[in-house]
Amino acid sequence: MRRILLLLPLCLSPIAAQHSDADLKNPFQSAVDRTHGGAFFQSQCASCHGIDGKGGASGPNLASGTFRHASNDEGLFRLITKGVPGTSMPGFSMNGREIWQIVAYIRSLSANRSSANSTGNPQAGLQVFESKGCLNCHWLNGAGAARGLDLSAIGSRLNAADLQVALNDPSSEVAPEYWTWQATTKVGTTLRGQRLNEDTFSLQILDRAGRLRSVVKAELQSQSLDHASPMPSFRETLSDAQRVDLIAYLTTLQGAAR
Amino acid sequence: MKGLLLFVLFGAVIRAQDANWTTYHGNPASHHHSSLTQITPANAANLELKWSFQAQSLEKFEVTPLIVDGVMYITEAPNTVIALDAATGREFWIYEHKNPDVTYPCCGKVNRGLAIHGNTLFMGTLDGKLLAIDAVTGQLRWQKMVVDFKQGYALTHAPLIIKDKVLIGTAGGELGIRGFLAAYNVADGKEIWKFKTIPEPGEPGNETWGGDSWKHGGGPIWLTGSYDPVLNLTYWGVGNPGPDWNAKVRPGDNLYTSSVIALDADSGKLKWHFQFTPHDEWDWDAVQTPVLVDRLFRGRMRPLMLWANRNGFFYVLDRKTGEFLQGTPFVKLDWATGLDDKGRPMRVPGKVPSPEGTVIFPGVQGGTNWFAPSYSPKTDLFYLNVWDDYSGIFFSWNQEFELGKWYSGGGIKAAVQSTRRDRLARRDPQSGYGAVRALNPSTGAKVWEYKMADVSDGGIVTTASNVLFSGNREGHFFALDATSGKLLWNVYLGGQTAASPVTYLVNGKQRVTIAVGHTLYTFGLRN
Numbered sequence: 001m002r003r004i005l006l007l008l009p010l011c012l013s014p015i016a017a018q019h020s021d022a023d024l025k026n027p028f029q030s031a032v033d034r035t036h037g038g039a040f041f042q043s044q045c046a047s048c049h050g051i052d053g054k055g056g057a058s059g060p061n062l063a064s065g066t067f068r069h070a071s072n073d074e075g076l077f078r079l080i081t082k083g084v085p086g087t088s089m090p091g092f093s094m095n096g097r098e099i100w101q102i103v104a105y106i107r108s109l110s111a112n113r114s115s116a117n118s119t120g121n122p123q124a125g126l127q128v129f130e131s132k133g134c135l136n137c138h139w140l141n142g143a144g145a146a147r148g149l150d151l152s153a154i155g156s157r158l159n160a161a162d163l164q165v166a167l168n169d170p171s172s173e174v175a176p177e178y179w180t181w182q183a184t185t186k187v188g189t190t191l192r193g194q195r196l197n198e199d200t201f202s203l204q205i206l207d208r209a210g211r212l213r214s215v216v217k218a219e220l221q222s223q224s225l226d227h228a229s230p231m232p233s234f235r236e237t238l239s240d241a242q243r244v245d246l247i248a249y250l251t252t253l254q255g256a257a258r
Numbered sequence: 259m260k261g262l263l264l265f266v267l268f269g270a271v272i273r274a275q276d277a278n279w280t281t282y283h284g285n286p287a288s289h290h291h292s293s294l295t296q297i298t299p300a301n302a303a304n305l306e307l308k309w310s311f312q313a314q315s316l317e318k319f320e321v322t323p324l325i326v327d328g329v330m331y332i333t334e335a336p337n338t339v340i341a342l343d344a345a346t347g348r349e350f351w352i353y354e355h356k357n358p359d360v361t362y363p364c365c366g367k368v369n370r371g372l373a374i375h376g377n378t379l380f381m382g383t384l385d386g387k388l389l390a391i392d393a394v395t396g397q398l399r400w401q402k403m404v405v406d407f408k409q410g411y412a413l414t415h416a417p418l419i420i421k422d423k424v425l426i427g428t429a430g431g432e433l434g435i436r437g438f439l440a441a442y443n444v445a446d447g448k449e450i451w452k453f454k455t456i457p458e459p460g461e462p463g464n465e466t467w468g469g470d471s472w473k474h475g476g477g478p479i480w481l482t483g484s485y486d487p488v489l490n491l492t493y494w495g496v497g498n499p500g501p502d503w504n505a506k507v508r509p510g511d512n513l514y515t516s517s518v519i520a521l522d523a524d525s526g527k528l529k530w531h532f533q534f535t536p537h538d539e540w541d542w543d544a545v546q547t548p549v550l551v552d553r554l555f556r557g558r559m560r561p562l563m564l565w566a567n568r569n570g571f572f573y574v575l576d577r578k579t580g581e582f583l584q585g586t587p588f589v590k591l592d593w594a595t596g597l598d599d600k601g602r603p604m605r606v607p608g609k610v611p612s613p614e615g616t617v618i619f620p621g622v623q624g625g626t627n628w629f630a631p632s633y634s635p636k637t638d639l640f641y642l643n644v645w646d647d648y649s650g651i652f653f654s655w656n657q658e659f660e661l662g663k664w665y666s667g668g669g670i671k672a673a674v675q676s677t678r679r680d681r682l683a684r685r686d687p688q689s690g691y692g693a694v695r696a697l698n699p700s701t702g703a704k705v706w707e708y709k710m711a712d713v714s715d716g717g718i719v720t721t722a723s724n725v726l727f728s729g730n731r732e733g734h735f736f737a738l739d740a741t742s743g744k745l746l747w748n749v750y751l752g753g754q755t756a757a758s759p760v761t762y763l764v765n766g767k768q769r770v771t772i773a774v775g776h777t778l779y780t781f782g783l784r785n
Contacts, residue, residue, distance in 0.1 A: 043658075046653075047502075049669075050669060051653055056670050058677055088364075088365040090361075093408075176683060196681070197683050199711050199732040200710045200730075200734065
């Protein structure tokens with residue numbers, strides 16, 4: 001009896017969620033709506049989130065297709081209406097149509113990126129992905145390593161051209177959190193890893209052995225950051241066909257990254 | 259004999275004030291300084307947690323508490339007033355003001371604190387009201403509609419009491435408002451005077467606005483001002499013009515935005531003004547604390563005003579006349595080569611927002627901002643939290659005004675987040691840092707600094723025993739030696755400081771209190 005009672009809510013909850021999603025589908029998603037939404041976005045949102053929606057001085061990136069405070073269009077609508085407590089994101093007093101149009105525009109920012117897909121074979125690309133050991137560094141849908149970028153939704157963030165640049169020339173654009181940190185302690189030990197966090201007194205590191213470590217700055221003789229990506233270039237180590245297939249596979253990765 | 263009695267009585271008043279913390283800035287001159295001396299550089303390492311109070315609100319906790327005879331009064335964002343036992347942190351009462359779902363604060367549903375007159379507390383609300391609350395019962399005495407909030411206004415700063423008046427101004431510089439400061443009778447909320455920060459046609463200063471641009475010119479007031487009882491002048495910083503970054507639609511100096519105004523406290527009439535950033539194109543609100551100091555300056559005893567401005571310059575003004583005396587950069591800046599002999603910036607061509615984006619030092623949050631500096635008569639130094647080596651990319655675009663909507667005419671990109679803490683690994687360490695700095699008011703020169711990895715939105719309090727308290731975004735709250743900047747004590751509290759600390763006596767013991775994250779912490783010496 002107890003088991004049945006426990007199972008019942010588990011069965012009902014997805015149904016309820018689907019019903020809810022069906023009811024709250026964005027009714028304003030036409031090209032005209034997106035255009036209007038873009039105009040509203042520029043006047044009301046771009047000051048904080050950037051003219052390209054990729055983030056500004058006080059608002060996060062909205063062009064990645066994933067959102068910290070919303071999981072669907074309904075959530076985005078509610079977020080724009082109510083704001084986000086504890087942040088500088090206020091609730092906006094625009095009418096419902098305007099807000100839905102902004103949601104449509106925000107959605108288009110990531111749709112545009114995933115639309116320019118590769119013409120390769122995703123299945124063959126998966127084999128390349130596995131054979132090259134990408135998960136030795138990268139994280140994908142709950143497995144792998146966290147040294148590199150989470151690839152679970154990489155297809156919604158980078159288009160085929162971006163992915164080609166990332167594979168051929170991974171150091172062309174590296175976010176600071178993926179720079180390689182290295183230091184020498186006052187007793188002569190060399191430390192190396194990824195800088196996860198820092199304050200006035202300490203650094204939090206993922207070291208080369210995959211351990212989380214905290215390092216006291218006062219114990220360091222010197223430290224530096226290498227801006228180059230630790231990822232090797234695949235310009236010479238993949239054939240053109242392998243690269244196109246791998247990119248085709250990566251563009252299929254649209255899952256929910258953190 | 260009579261003189262001696264007066265002296266003794268004056269001394270008693272001073273002692274009572276120092277045991278308490280009765281105004282947002284600690285005293286009318288806004289020193290954020292206490293004459294208390296129990297906590298010293300020698301014993302600060304023995305500080306320990308005495309109590310903490312957990313806020314229920316998830317909004318930013320920006321309050322500076324008031325302490326009156328063992329009772330602490332705080333606001334919890336957005337507009338809840340709470341009376342606590344300053345010895346234990348236990349609640350006496352809670353008064354909760356309900357705001358509508360949609361209000362119009364630019365940068366978070368925040369409140370910075372209260373004012374008190376006798377047994378009445380005063381608070382401004384996001385929906386444009388001034389509330390008078392009984393300090394004993396926590397019941398509402400009266401409320402006054404200050405402004406129609408639906409036009410983009412919000413009241414976020416702690417009011418200021420002058421005699422029988424309570425003064426409050428309005429935020430809304432990003433929503434095309436016209437700012438003002440108003441004085442109300444403490445007994446019944448009746449309006450006594452109102453000073454509009456954007457002059458209308460026919461008023462002096464309106465000629466500094468091209469066309470009709472004055473109508474949505476901004477000029478908010480969102481930080482408590484100061485008061486000189488001898489001159490009977492009250493001083494307030496005025497915020498940015500609107501739209502923030504598309505300045506071509508508002509040609510002229512745009513008075514009285516990004517300025518300090520000196521008003522007669524009885525009439526609200528303008529005595530003088532000084533504009534730090536004429537024709538502000540960067541959103542560098544002059545919403546910092548007017549610090550009033552009487553000291554020697556170039557061989558003369560003068561009534562001074564010390565002002566570290568968001569635009570990166572540290573100013574010394576004569577607060578009787580508004581005369582510019584000195585201005586020196588206190589952080590890296592590249593938008594001006596200096597100030598002329600009247601204090602007007604000598605601007606660098608091209609260092610303005612543009613459609614393609616322009617890199618400018620300092621960034622939009624400026625070299626410092628609203629968080630409190632401190633002046634110590636003991637050291638004769640001015641202390642502040644700075645953001646240095648910090649830039650932003652400033653964009654501008656055309657935008658029409660629409661009532662109740664964002665009216666900024668541009669945007670900003672910057673590696674350092676404007677208002678929120680972020681993991682420091684997400685940005686280049688070269689993109690800016692924070693520091694507590696001590697400046698010599700005579701020269702503007704740096705005397706010492708305590709450098710931090712991240713920036714701070716925290717204020718500063720100093721004591722007569724030469725201890726300085728402050729906090730930062732990293733989550734640290736700390737004590738420095740005010741003479742040297744040496745770290746005396748540090749505790750990691752794990753949240754962002756976006757408030758100013760206070761110090762006071764309760765049951766004869768010195769305490770220091772700070773809001774960090776969503777918690778109010780109180781520390782004292784180990785017994």
